[in-house]
Amino acid sequence: MFKENAIIICENDYKNKLLKEFNENKVLLNVNFMTKKEFLEAYFFSYNEKTLYYIYRKYQFKISIIKMYLDNLRFVQNKNYNNEKLDFLVKLKEELDKEKLLIYDDRFKTFLQDKTIYLAPYIYLENDEEKVFKSLNAIQIKNDTNYKPVFAQMFKTIAKEVNYVCKRIAKLILNGENINNIKLVNVPEEYKNLLERYAYLYNIPINLNINSCLYGTREAKLFLSHLYEGKDNALDKIKKLNQDIITKIVNICNKYFFIEDMNDLKTFLIYEFKKTNINQNLLENYVELVSINYPFKEEYVFLMNFNIESFPKVYKDDSYITDNIKKMVNLKSVNEINKIVKSNTINIIKSIKNIVITLKEYDLEKKVYPSSLIEDLDLEILNEEDDLYESYSILNDKLNYAMKLDDYYKYGILDDNIFIYKNTYQDINYFTYDSSYKKIKQKIFDKKIKLSYSSINKYFECKFKYFLSKVLYLDNYKITFGALIGSLYHHILKEYLENKKDIMLLKEEYLNNNNIVLTKKEAFYINKIVKEIETDLIIIDKQNTYNTLDKRVLEKEFQDNNEHFILNGFIDKILYNDKEELVIIDYKTGNENISYKLLSSGLSMQLFLYLYLVKKDSYFNNPKIIGFYLQHFLHSEKICDKSPIEQKEANLKLNGYSNKDISLLEKFDSSFKNSKVIRGMKLKNDGNFYSNSKTLSSEEMDSMVFLVEAILNEAVEKINNNDFQINPKKVNNKDDVSCPYCPYKEICYKKDYYYENIKQEEDLSFLGGDNND
Secondary structure (H helix, E strand, C coil): CCCCCEEEECCHHHHHHHHHHHHHCCCCCCEEEECHHHHHHHHCCECCHHHHHHHHHHHCCCHHHHHHHHHHHHHCCCCCCCCHHHHHHHHHHHHHHHCCCCECCCCHHHHCCCCEEEECCCCCCCHHHHHHHHHCCCEECCCCCCCCCCEEEEECCHHHHHHHHHHHHHHHHHCCCCHHHEEEECCCHHHHHHHHHHHHHCCCCEECCCCEEHHHCHHHHHHHHCHHHCHHHHHHHHCCCCHHHHHHHHHHHHHCCCCCCHHHHHHHHHHHHHHCEECCCCCCCCEEEECCCCCCCCCEEEECCCECCCCCCCCCCCCCCCHHHHHHHCCCCHHHHHHHHHHHHHHHHHCCCEEEEEEECEECCEECCECCHHHHCCCEEEECCCCCCCCCCHHHHHHHHHHHHHHHHHHCCCCCCHHHHHHHCCCCCCCCCCCCCCCCCCCCCCCCEEECHHHHHHHHHCHHHHHHHHHCCCCCCCCCHHHHHHHHHHHHHHHHHHHCCCHHHHHHHHHHHCCCCCCHHHHHHHHHHHHHHHHHHHHHHHHHCCCCCCEEEEEEEEEEECCCEEEEEEEEEEEECCCCEEEEEEEECCCCCCCHHHHHHCCCCHHHHHHHHHHHCCCCCCCEEEEEEEEECCCCCCCCCCCHHHHHHHHCCEEEEEECCHHHHHHHCCCCCECCCECCCEECCCCCECHHHCEECHHHHHHHHHHHHHHHHHHHHHHHCCCCCCCCEEECCCEECCCCCCCCHHHHCCCHHHCEEECCCCCHHHHCCCCCC
16 A cells, blocks of 8 residues: 555554554555654744743743644745734744744755555545645545444433443444454543443443543652752652653753753743653553544444534634634634544544534533534434343342342332342342452562551551552642741751751742742741741750760651662761761651560551661661650650740650660760750669659660561551451550541541550560560
8 A cells, every 4th residue: 555665644543553553464565654744844834842941041932832832833935924823923933934943854854765655544634734745745645435424322321321321332242243342432430430330230340531631740749849959969859759750851851951940941941740640551452442533444433522612623713823814824713623623523424434423401400412523514413321130230230129129128119120130130239338458469569569657567567558559549648837838947947957057048049949839827827937946956965965976967858769669768977986976867747656665567667767777777887876865856745844945955856765785875975874965864873764764774675676677577468468458556555556547537437346456565575585665
């Protein structure tokens, strides 16, 4: 059909279909594929990112508006039109030519001289485009239009229409039809949820083309939040995340390498990220959603939603160059375009050998009407009803039976078909609900599981909570004012301790860089909190006078990447010396306590995980742990008989575990005998610590590291085994540590007997140690 040394102008669907046919028939041809847009840009001119940026900087237009202007430049000539819109295009084109920002391919027309050019069927061409292809003797590929559908099938609702289509597909598959030869056409977004549901009921794999955009990914959000620190630093923040997504981010960044202004760069990156899709289709064989311009041959085609407002597409006079000025630039009117589209659509339908056309009568409660093509194709409309005697889904039948029972018991409506269902399905467990987790058979995680403190804590609080959050991703992320305060505290502490910057400037810098706009009430509290931070930093500086550890790392990410899992954690502050004797400190803007009492149950493990990470990460070779602590800011505990500053000093004391080795401890806290730094730390006259000093030996700390590793391995093994049962926890059959603030209460429908009882450890015997909490 095609000659050697040819160019085929078509869209990707047509190209992929031809390449598949060439491969199956072992055809070797020297052909190039180009879309119409690619061809015309090469033939006339194109533009690039520098063109966009030039216009953006000079005119401050939105990027989408800039692209609209650029895509219309080709239609104007270098003359005065006496029309504001067209004359602006002429002026813009002259300006871009002068700046050498339009790209002309001088060799392309020479390249075309010995080429045979083919146009795929039904490609829409403007007048000047027709002229170009005619001058190049382009060959229009034509489809046979020997087939004519006889009828269209109408259903009362979208649900009935979708159910019918899925039933027909199930029948085709059962009769041996290749699922890859079944195509769905004209499926709008409002159909996709129902299609997904019925496809599940009929066990039909369908690729619904539900692609998320790059902008919505964790990688993109994290990258953009650190962009003001520089692209390299922002990329470093995401380097351990999804590599495919990171590659997309890098490729987009490379296109805008020349933009130095970070605000401008962020604007362009956000635009690109929103336009870049992440393909989520993991299926190999599936029913595919395609456009009406797909090159159909022997496929079974279901043309859905055949209603007047949905099909065929009707163009409106809302383009930049409107109908009243189109003649000035030799463009077709909207009326002409719609006539061409309608004619092409009719011919495409007549070229499809196996086609089923369906439509609905009502969209929710609104009556909708058949497509105008019904009359043009002389189609008979059949009002279809479901044939209960032809069933391809037991599950769907049972659901329909249950809905008819609902209508009867709730509203007294007795459907004639209810007895057919009753005779077929004796027991459908009507009016019962089993909320227990049903194990998923398929493997969920193909790669090593990525863990964090929050995910581990979720899993051991309740396995089902982890499933909803980390497998189904049902978290509704919302930045609360409390979270803002915590993040602001961390930012100011880090920057002040590193660079001694002015605290008020640090506050403004954080709010501006994160585009945070405060209400008057929030601004009042933030300013009040910043004043508290000033006092806190004075006290921290005072605490440091007792410390001889002369090195520190702030907000450092530590990782354990082993054969089973990847665990990441950011540690707020580590103080250490050349001997790698060190202290771990985590900031908290709340009243959380630290205790090993729930450690063996996998709960409240944050500081113990940090201890584990410091030991496992290669940043330190053989660290000796002096202590690991929480430091509380905005602490609400009131202490009697103390002045406000004394109370502040007491609240900022470190809360955690210290090494029993005095020779190590005094390097961090020379006041340890009656500590000004560590809460509860005090030495008796006999040289022993008081019981509330919370000390551990180095061996006990190592035992904790071993225990944490065992707990992590246990969790990973169960997660890989899809163990996500509903199992909230109560401590000593009393305190519910899982459900009070769980965001998924309305989903799990837990029963009292789902609870698991856990006991607090009263001493260190589970480590082989003594009672020392």
